[in-house]
Amino acid sequence: MNHVLIVDDEAEIRTSLEAILAEEGYLVTTAATATEGLTLIRDAAYDVVLLDIWLPDRDGLDALAEIRRIESANLPEVVIISGHGTIEAAVRATKLGAYDFLEKPLSLERTLIVIKNAMKARQMREDNQEFARQLAIKGTVTGQSVALKALRQQIKLMAPTNGRVLIFGESGTGKELIGRAMHSESLRKDRVFVELNCAAIPEDYIESELFGYRNSAIPGGPPEKRGTFERADGGTLFLDEVGDMSLKTQAKVLRALDEQRFLPVGASHAIHVDVRVIAATNKDLEEEIARGNFREDLFYRLNVIPFYVPPLRDRKEDIPLLVKEFLQEFGQQYGRPHVEMNEDALSALRQYHWPGNVRELRNLVERVLILNPKAARIERKHLPMLVYRESRDAAKNLGKGEEFGSLLEAREAYERDYILKKLDECNGNVTRTAESLGLERSHLYRKMKALGVAIKE
Template sequence: MKKRILLIDDESRIRSSLKTVLEPTYETIQAADAQEGLDLFHKEAPHLVLLDVILPGTDGLSVLQALRAEQNATPVIMLTGTKSVKTAVDAMKLGAADYLPKPFDVDELRIVVGRALNSQDLEREVKSLRAQVTQRYAFHNLIGKSRPMQEIYGKIEQVADSRTTVLITGESGTGKELVAKALHYNSGRKDRPFVALNCAALPETLIESELFGHEKGSFTDATARRVGQFELANSGTLFLDEIGDLSPMTQAKLLRVLQEREFTRIGGVQAIKVDVRIVAATNKNLEELVRKGQFREDLYYRVNVIALYLPPLRERGEDIPLLAKHFLSKRLEEDNRSSQDFSKESIDLLTRYSWPGNVREMENIIEQAFIWSKGCDTVTPEHLPTILRNDSRSTSLRDDTLAGRLSLEKAVMEFEREIILDALKKNNYVQTHAAQQLGISRRMLKYRMDALGIGRPDTEATTDPEPLVQE
């Protein structure tokens, strides 16, 4: 569909010329005065306006002012027979997208119109993407109904719209960056940059340049000026992940930025002022690092203004089914696959697993289940990694023992039986190889197998098993 351009000019000759130049590419509508132009604008909703400065009655600058008062972002290009610089400046101050003197050059007109429309498209796309990102990190999209997570959501809501520094702590994989983004996109800075830097991923020789930037020639490889993360995040949020891994020298420089709100590029002499909100994260115990002299105490108090602790996944079991279904739905949507759910047995396995890698590990495991369950309506235990079944059984034995449902002796025997069976299966039931893997002699393995009732793979376990394969 052609884009619509509104031509507002009291000279019919000018309107006709503009129509002739633009019509092959665009649709045009015309008005001879300000009021007719405003009426057509509201009726036809054009994509762009070409507006003469000098009109009978109300002038073009007043029309422009009226359009901007409506908070309308439609680009307006001013046309005038006078080459007054002041008129051009006034028009740009009022929000004109560009300015063309009469008589206009045809090629220049096409370029200016095309540029204004492309700029409008880009602006709309940016607004749409920002809206999508904001929606993605809205509070209701943070998954978890457990009490610890509900408390986290409440704290995020309280501190999001402030410049207060926040320290997020918790094990790796608990979702610290997700919380940092929720803080940013629910704040007044949501339309400004969110810049993330993993302090542990960069060598000491690069971290300072990455944070503060450098001037050309400041060191051997500095072939051009580099803008640092603080400068990129100006007026927005800088997320410093794994802040506990910063060296003492970098800690000192970071402290100065937090105190003075300014920094100097490497090799530079001019102080650069910044307005940056800091959100830091770590999986380390910063208090312990302070006691050991590995983290500056003054910096610790600077970043630990508001503390948010993210509990590991194993401590919020009721959230596990929600997260699993969320990750599965996400993959189904991405691949445009039909609906799929987890069997009760699969949910039981997921819930009983200890999740040492937390939410990050879960997303990876659900990705595997999604692949292996292709063509199935339900994700079953067979689609899940073996580690879940083994870990789940260990957890069950522990829970049964602690609850008094199973004696310690029987729990140990059952656990030992499962380990030996796994070793035998992995080694094709060759006892010598299984014994080597377990770090015991074949004679000891045979003795334990007899005691635990482990028989041949194609028979039920008995107290008097037939011998397995020997080598």
């Protein structure tokens, strides 16, 4: 239900407009002053505001200028209304960002048309903003392993269809990237990609996140909220960690998939949508079905096109390409676009087992860049202790011996990474790190400087 705010000091106009718009299916709120109207706009989401120029506490055009200064991505369209309309006022209102200008006495037909068009304009603005955001994070699947080549081929084949997709894989393998890649190569690529992490939303709120709500169904929330199904209309909805949904929510999602319509919380009319659903999970859903935790019928609705994303330990030949990509990403972000990683460090990364998969590798690359601000090349000694310890053990098993040239080099490498580990545990706070190491703060600073550890608090 679209929400209209009427700001006018004439009670008769507020009452009549509220009755007419409510009959047309709009949710209506009214205010008698600019101050009251601005407070409402800051506290809740409105699609259209009908704003009178002549208000008792301030000029309506000044109020319009203040609305435009509010820091929000969801500002309403504003229609100025006035009983003393002039060309000058209309021009000024337009320059300040008003959608249209209506003169009193209001024509009912024209008012309804202007509100309807303003609603469409706001929705188009929202869609364009979301589309621009999606272009900036378009999905790419990096890797030249046999598994990744097969996955890209499968994406290319299946993306243009409307079949529902279920992506399996461990946490951190890049399931969301696969979903984005599917969307960017689909027939819906010019529409929005909306994602929802089902495991991150409390059970009491998951239904309202999926389907939205009307008439202040959520205590303390705005009067209404568009759910992810509604926001994804015409595009793609990515449901991450779908195996964490409750059985009650699963039943409602099943119905929405079957009927392509749903009922927002607190609403009396269903909303029809055209949505392609891509779901992802790190659980064995067939095992969850056997345990009674997941609906079998929902599984078969979602599992039209199954995808499996292999863990990083099964495609270690992709590590150099991923490292190069992450170095470029974070190098640009931190003003160091030409940093590289030498082969010895890459070899250590290939020998590590990567329980956190690609996400862990990405975090490691960012951490190494942050903690080594002067390094032009990332070497094995710059890597976290856990990584090079495991790679050293692997080297021993292969009969290759230690990688350090001297006892001093090995000791410095151990000290350096032990300090990095403690810094990480203390969230980068040098004072707390010094306390945990039993050192004076100044002593730790000198040690960090000698070992080439970045000082960052």
